[in-house]
Amino acid sequence: VPFAAGGSTDITARMLAEKLTVVLGQSVVVDNKAGAAGNIAGAYVSRAAPDGYTIMLNTSTMTANVTLYKDMGFNPQKDLTPVSQIALIPNVLMVNSDFQAKTLDKFIEIVKDKKIQINYGSSGAGASNHLAGVLFNKMTSGEMVHVPYKGGSLANNDLMGGQIQAVFAPLVEVLGFLENGKLRPLAVTTKTRSARLPNIPTVSEKLPGYEIELWNGIFAPAATPTDIVNKLNTALKTVLQDPSFRNKLIEQGSIPVGNSSEEFKKIMSSEIEKWGILIKMAGATAN
Template identity: 35%
Template sequence: MARRPRASRSGWPGARWRCGTAATRWAPTTMRCCSPPASRQMTSTGSKRPACWPTGRVRPGAAEQDQPGKPGSPEEPTLRPVTYTPLGRRGLLALATGLAIAAPARAETYPTRPIRLIVPYTPGGGTDNLGRLVARTLGERLGQPVVIENRGGAGGNIGQAAAAQAPADGYTTLITGNGIAISDLLFRNPGYDWKKDFVHIARFASTPMLLVVNNDVPARSLAEFIAYARANRGKLNHGTPGAGTSQHLAAALFDDLAGTQIIHVPYRGTGPSVTGLLTGEVEVMFASASAVETLIREGKVRALATTAATRARAWPELPAIGEALPGYAAELWYTFAAPVRTPPAIVSTLEAAAKDIMANEAFCNLLMERGFDPAYLGHAALDAALDADRRRWEPVLQRTGITPE
């Protein structure tokens, strides 16, 4: 019985490649033929066959004379080994340059999935209202949904800490009030550093805060309220979204300049504090206009003044508190931020998207309809504005005796 040929790695029993009719050596099956694999040549019978065919096996349907190594078989092309030239220093530099050029192209694909926008307060307040407007429009501009996540508590610190600790990949962002700039002056351990842990990308809007009272308070004007509060020191309460918020600071500055003492009652967000105003738990609020506008129109609460340095565009009939208390000004505006190690290319994409939507007249009109004043600032200008706000409020905190909790 004939000995059965041993199978090779190529799958052909004992197959080897023979290169040329006058070849002096046999090439293993792992080497490539010099001709392209798809090339064919005519056999003596007129059929086509691969330029190189393993010896020791007859192709199905091939004539005997068409077998390699048999008389009459056509000459096969010469097999040349494939050589690899190591990359030199210039080649490595060229490769590195090519990879560096390719990297921005990958960044341009951002975003590829939904983006989370943390609102560090409960639903229903000014930050939440603005956040939802921004999320919808920003998502349309970026081509991916922007999803609101409310993380209220501790005057915004819970949500702000969660944003600071999130992966810096561009898929977690934050919208919060300018009070974040004095968080370390109000809390011993807020859970983040507002400058070191965030990159502040853009400001979309500001909103006037209004001094409002419920219907149990007899005062009908700012002057009447100042006189009433002075006559009832320690007997009135005011509600805020939490300690250290802009609303809290507005009330503290009012006490300082008016010589009143209105007791602070912190809630876990604007929504609960408005509920407290309606139910009589508190009598007074320094509230964002967007949070109480409907209640004012319906006559459920009464607005007496605005907290800005001048009268508000949307509330020209209301005096600014500074008209009765010179030097008074408390403004609320919002910063859009991301974890500090977010790639610069992604930060630029978000900043450009924010600038684009703020250039949209329809979006700005929508902001004004909801009680906000369009007030765009880019990354560099926003950092400067936050620093200025901190410098303005630090002496106020010292003067009013507000210390870190």
């Protein structure tokens, strides 16, 4: 796992490891190798023996890192084999409960009008919650101002305090805020609505073509034999069909996936291109 223990990716990995241990009949242990936005773990797995015993749960951050970093320490497309996506994680456009925009339509109207400056927070330059705003500006000809923070929780706190007007936060991180009514969700950034927020529209319902999806998925070293990749893929699909596992993902605000290695590979390529365009548009860099 490329991130610290206790985070959303780590929690999903531990849930997954518990179920895979049963399905594979072999102990699956989580090892956290945090740092460099996931690049340390990615480099480690890319150099591991391609025998199916070292796999990684990484996120869509890796596809953005291709453009953000001059040197990731490995090449995700050449040095890793995508096995299967596990889940999609919507970002949710949120405003303070006292903000005048009560609907997505009204928010778009305010952004287009440009009479009111809208500052939106993110967990840092190049993060999905930054680039979600970049794409929103592009599609509305808006001029929302990006305010980077050292973490999403800091941005959410300032949103509650009224220092900024909006965030595009990962749903899994803000369910508590939404449930206590302190923040108002206006839209989700995925192509389809979230089961946790079924009455909240997608941005694409008003801005066709808008789509920002976070995801996590399992990767193996590049030279892993096809039969081993297929065995892992089958095991992951079995876990994803388990009602208790699916329900836990949905409770977290995630959308279970479970696709083929080839499908995941195509998504990776498309995401690297999409994030690259938005990152260059934003002028973001991690080096």
